[in-house]
Amino acid sequence: MVSHVAYGDEAYKDAERYRSVAIVTLAAQNASEYAGAIRGILDDSGIRKEFKWSNLRQARERFAAIKIADWVITRACAQQIRVDVLVWDTYDDRHDVQGRDDIANLQRMYFHLFRNVLANRWPIKSTWKLYPDENSAIDWRELSQYLDTAGVHLILEGSLRDWNSIKLKWFHDFRILNVEQVHSENAPICQVADLFAGVAVYSRTHYDLYTQWVECQSLQQRLPIISGVEDRRFSGRDKERCIFLDHLNKQCKKNKLGVSLKTKRGLTTFNPSNPINFWLYVPQHEEDVAPIRSDA
Numbered sequence: 001m002v003s004h005v006a007y008g009d010e011a012y013k014d015a016e017r018y019r020s021v022a023i024v025t026l027a028a029q030n031a032s033e034y035a036g037a038i039r040g041i042l043d044d045s046g047i048r049k050e051f052k053w054s055n056l057r058q059a060r061e062r063f064a065a066i067k068i069a070d071w072v073i074t075r076a077c078a079q080q081i082r083v084d085v086l087v088w089d090t091y092d093d094r095h096d097v098q099g100r101d102d103i104a105n106l107q108r109m110y111f112h113l114f115r116n117v118l119a120n121r122w123p124i125k126s127t128w129k130l131y132p133d134e135n136s137a138i139d140w141r142e143l144s145q146y147l148d149t150a151g152v153h154l155i156l157e158g159s160l161r162d163w164n165s166i167k168l169k170w171f172h173d174f175r176i177l178n179v180e181q182v183h184s185e186n187a188p189i190c191q192v193a194d195l196f197a198g199v200a201v202y203s204r205t206h207y208d209l210y211t212q213w214v215e216c217q218s219l220q221q222r223l224p225i226i227s228g229v230e231d232r233r234f235s236g237r238d239k240e241r242c243i244f245l246d247h248l249n250k251q252c253k254k255n256k257l258g259v260s261l262k263t264k265r266g267l268t269t270f271n272p273s274n275p276i277n278f279w280l281y282v283p284q285h286e287e288d289v290a291p292i293r294s295d296a
Helices: 028-044 059-077 102-120 140-150 188-205 207-222 236-254
Strands: 004-011 018-027 081-089 126-132 152-157 167-172 174-179 276-280
Touching: 004 028, 004 102, 004 188, 018 028, 018 102, 018 188, 028 059, 028 188, 059 081, 059 188, 059 236, 059 276, 081 102, 081 188, 102 126, 102 140, 126 140, 126 188, 140 174, 188 207, 188 236, 207 236
Parallel strands: 004 126, 081 276, 126 174
Antiparallel strands: 004 018, 018 081, 152 167
């Protein structure tokens, strides 16, 4: 029996610098109810198909994004759902290599994120079904095999005082039972992953613009007569995204989720056990280098 489910999506996968993957994890028994709740939010917001971060340009999408974020935060605080986002910088030492294989690297990033969350953030021996967005170029059969292997280790049972009692046994931290690629339009929880993956990258690529927007809002509150003048430096899309980013940041702080925006010039969670977790990937060791294409 599947005890837990994970929905995944990525954002800015062809971007020049920052890219991200996000997974939303929860107990399998809640999946249908939560998907219906997200679909209800979208319907109430006038979004008939699917929510996508790339389409967040108008107030309608921003209202929907805020409602989704508030819904997620409420359930995250109740330990009913997690959102984990992994962001990487293609300009760092790991990725700034000639002939980098971006598809293989994306698969490795998914592996790092899934392994960390499935092994450390949910009960031991959980059984999983993964629902990645079908637009991904990942070889999910191969990745699930790697994950299943990573969730197994040997344990020693018995007493060292009695060698005949010692046994080696395989122990499963978690198990991948199935992977089913889904179209995000039919999987509302995948759309949550898209939202958080998108805002995670935006918070880094547009951090300076966001701080200018915050200063502008403060100035307008003090000097209402200039309202609408200073705003001209921002596109309509950036205004809506800055409003959402500001709301998300404030709600995370209000609920003491340990998410910082200012410290690392982008959304960052310093305690990864927190249920809203923004993780900026850094090389794990000297040999941690992005994969290279075979034809490079």
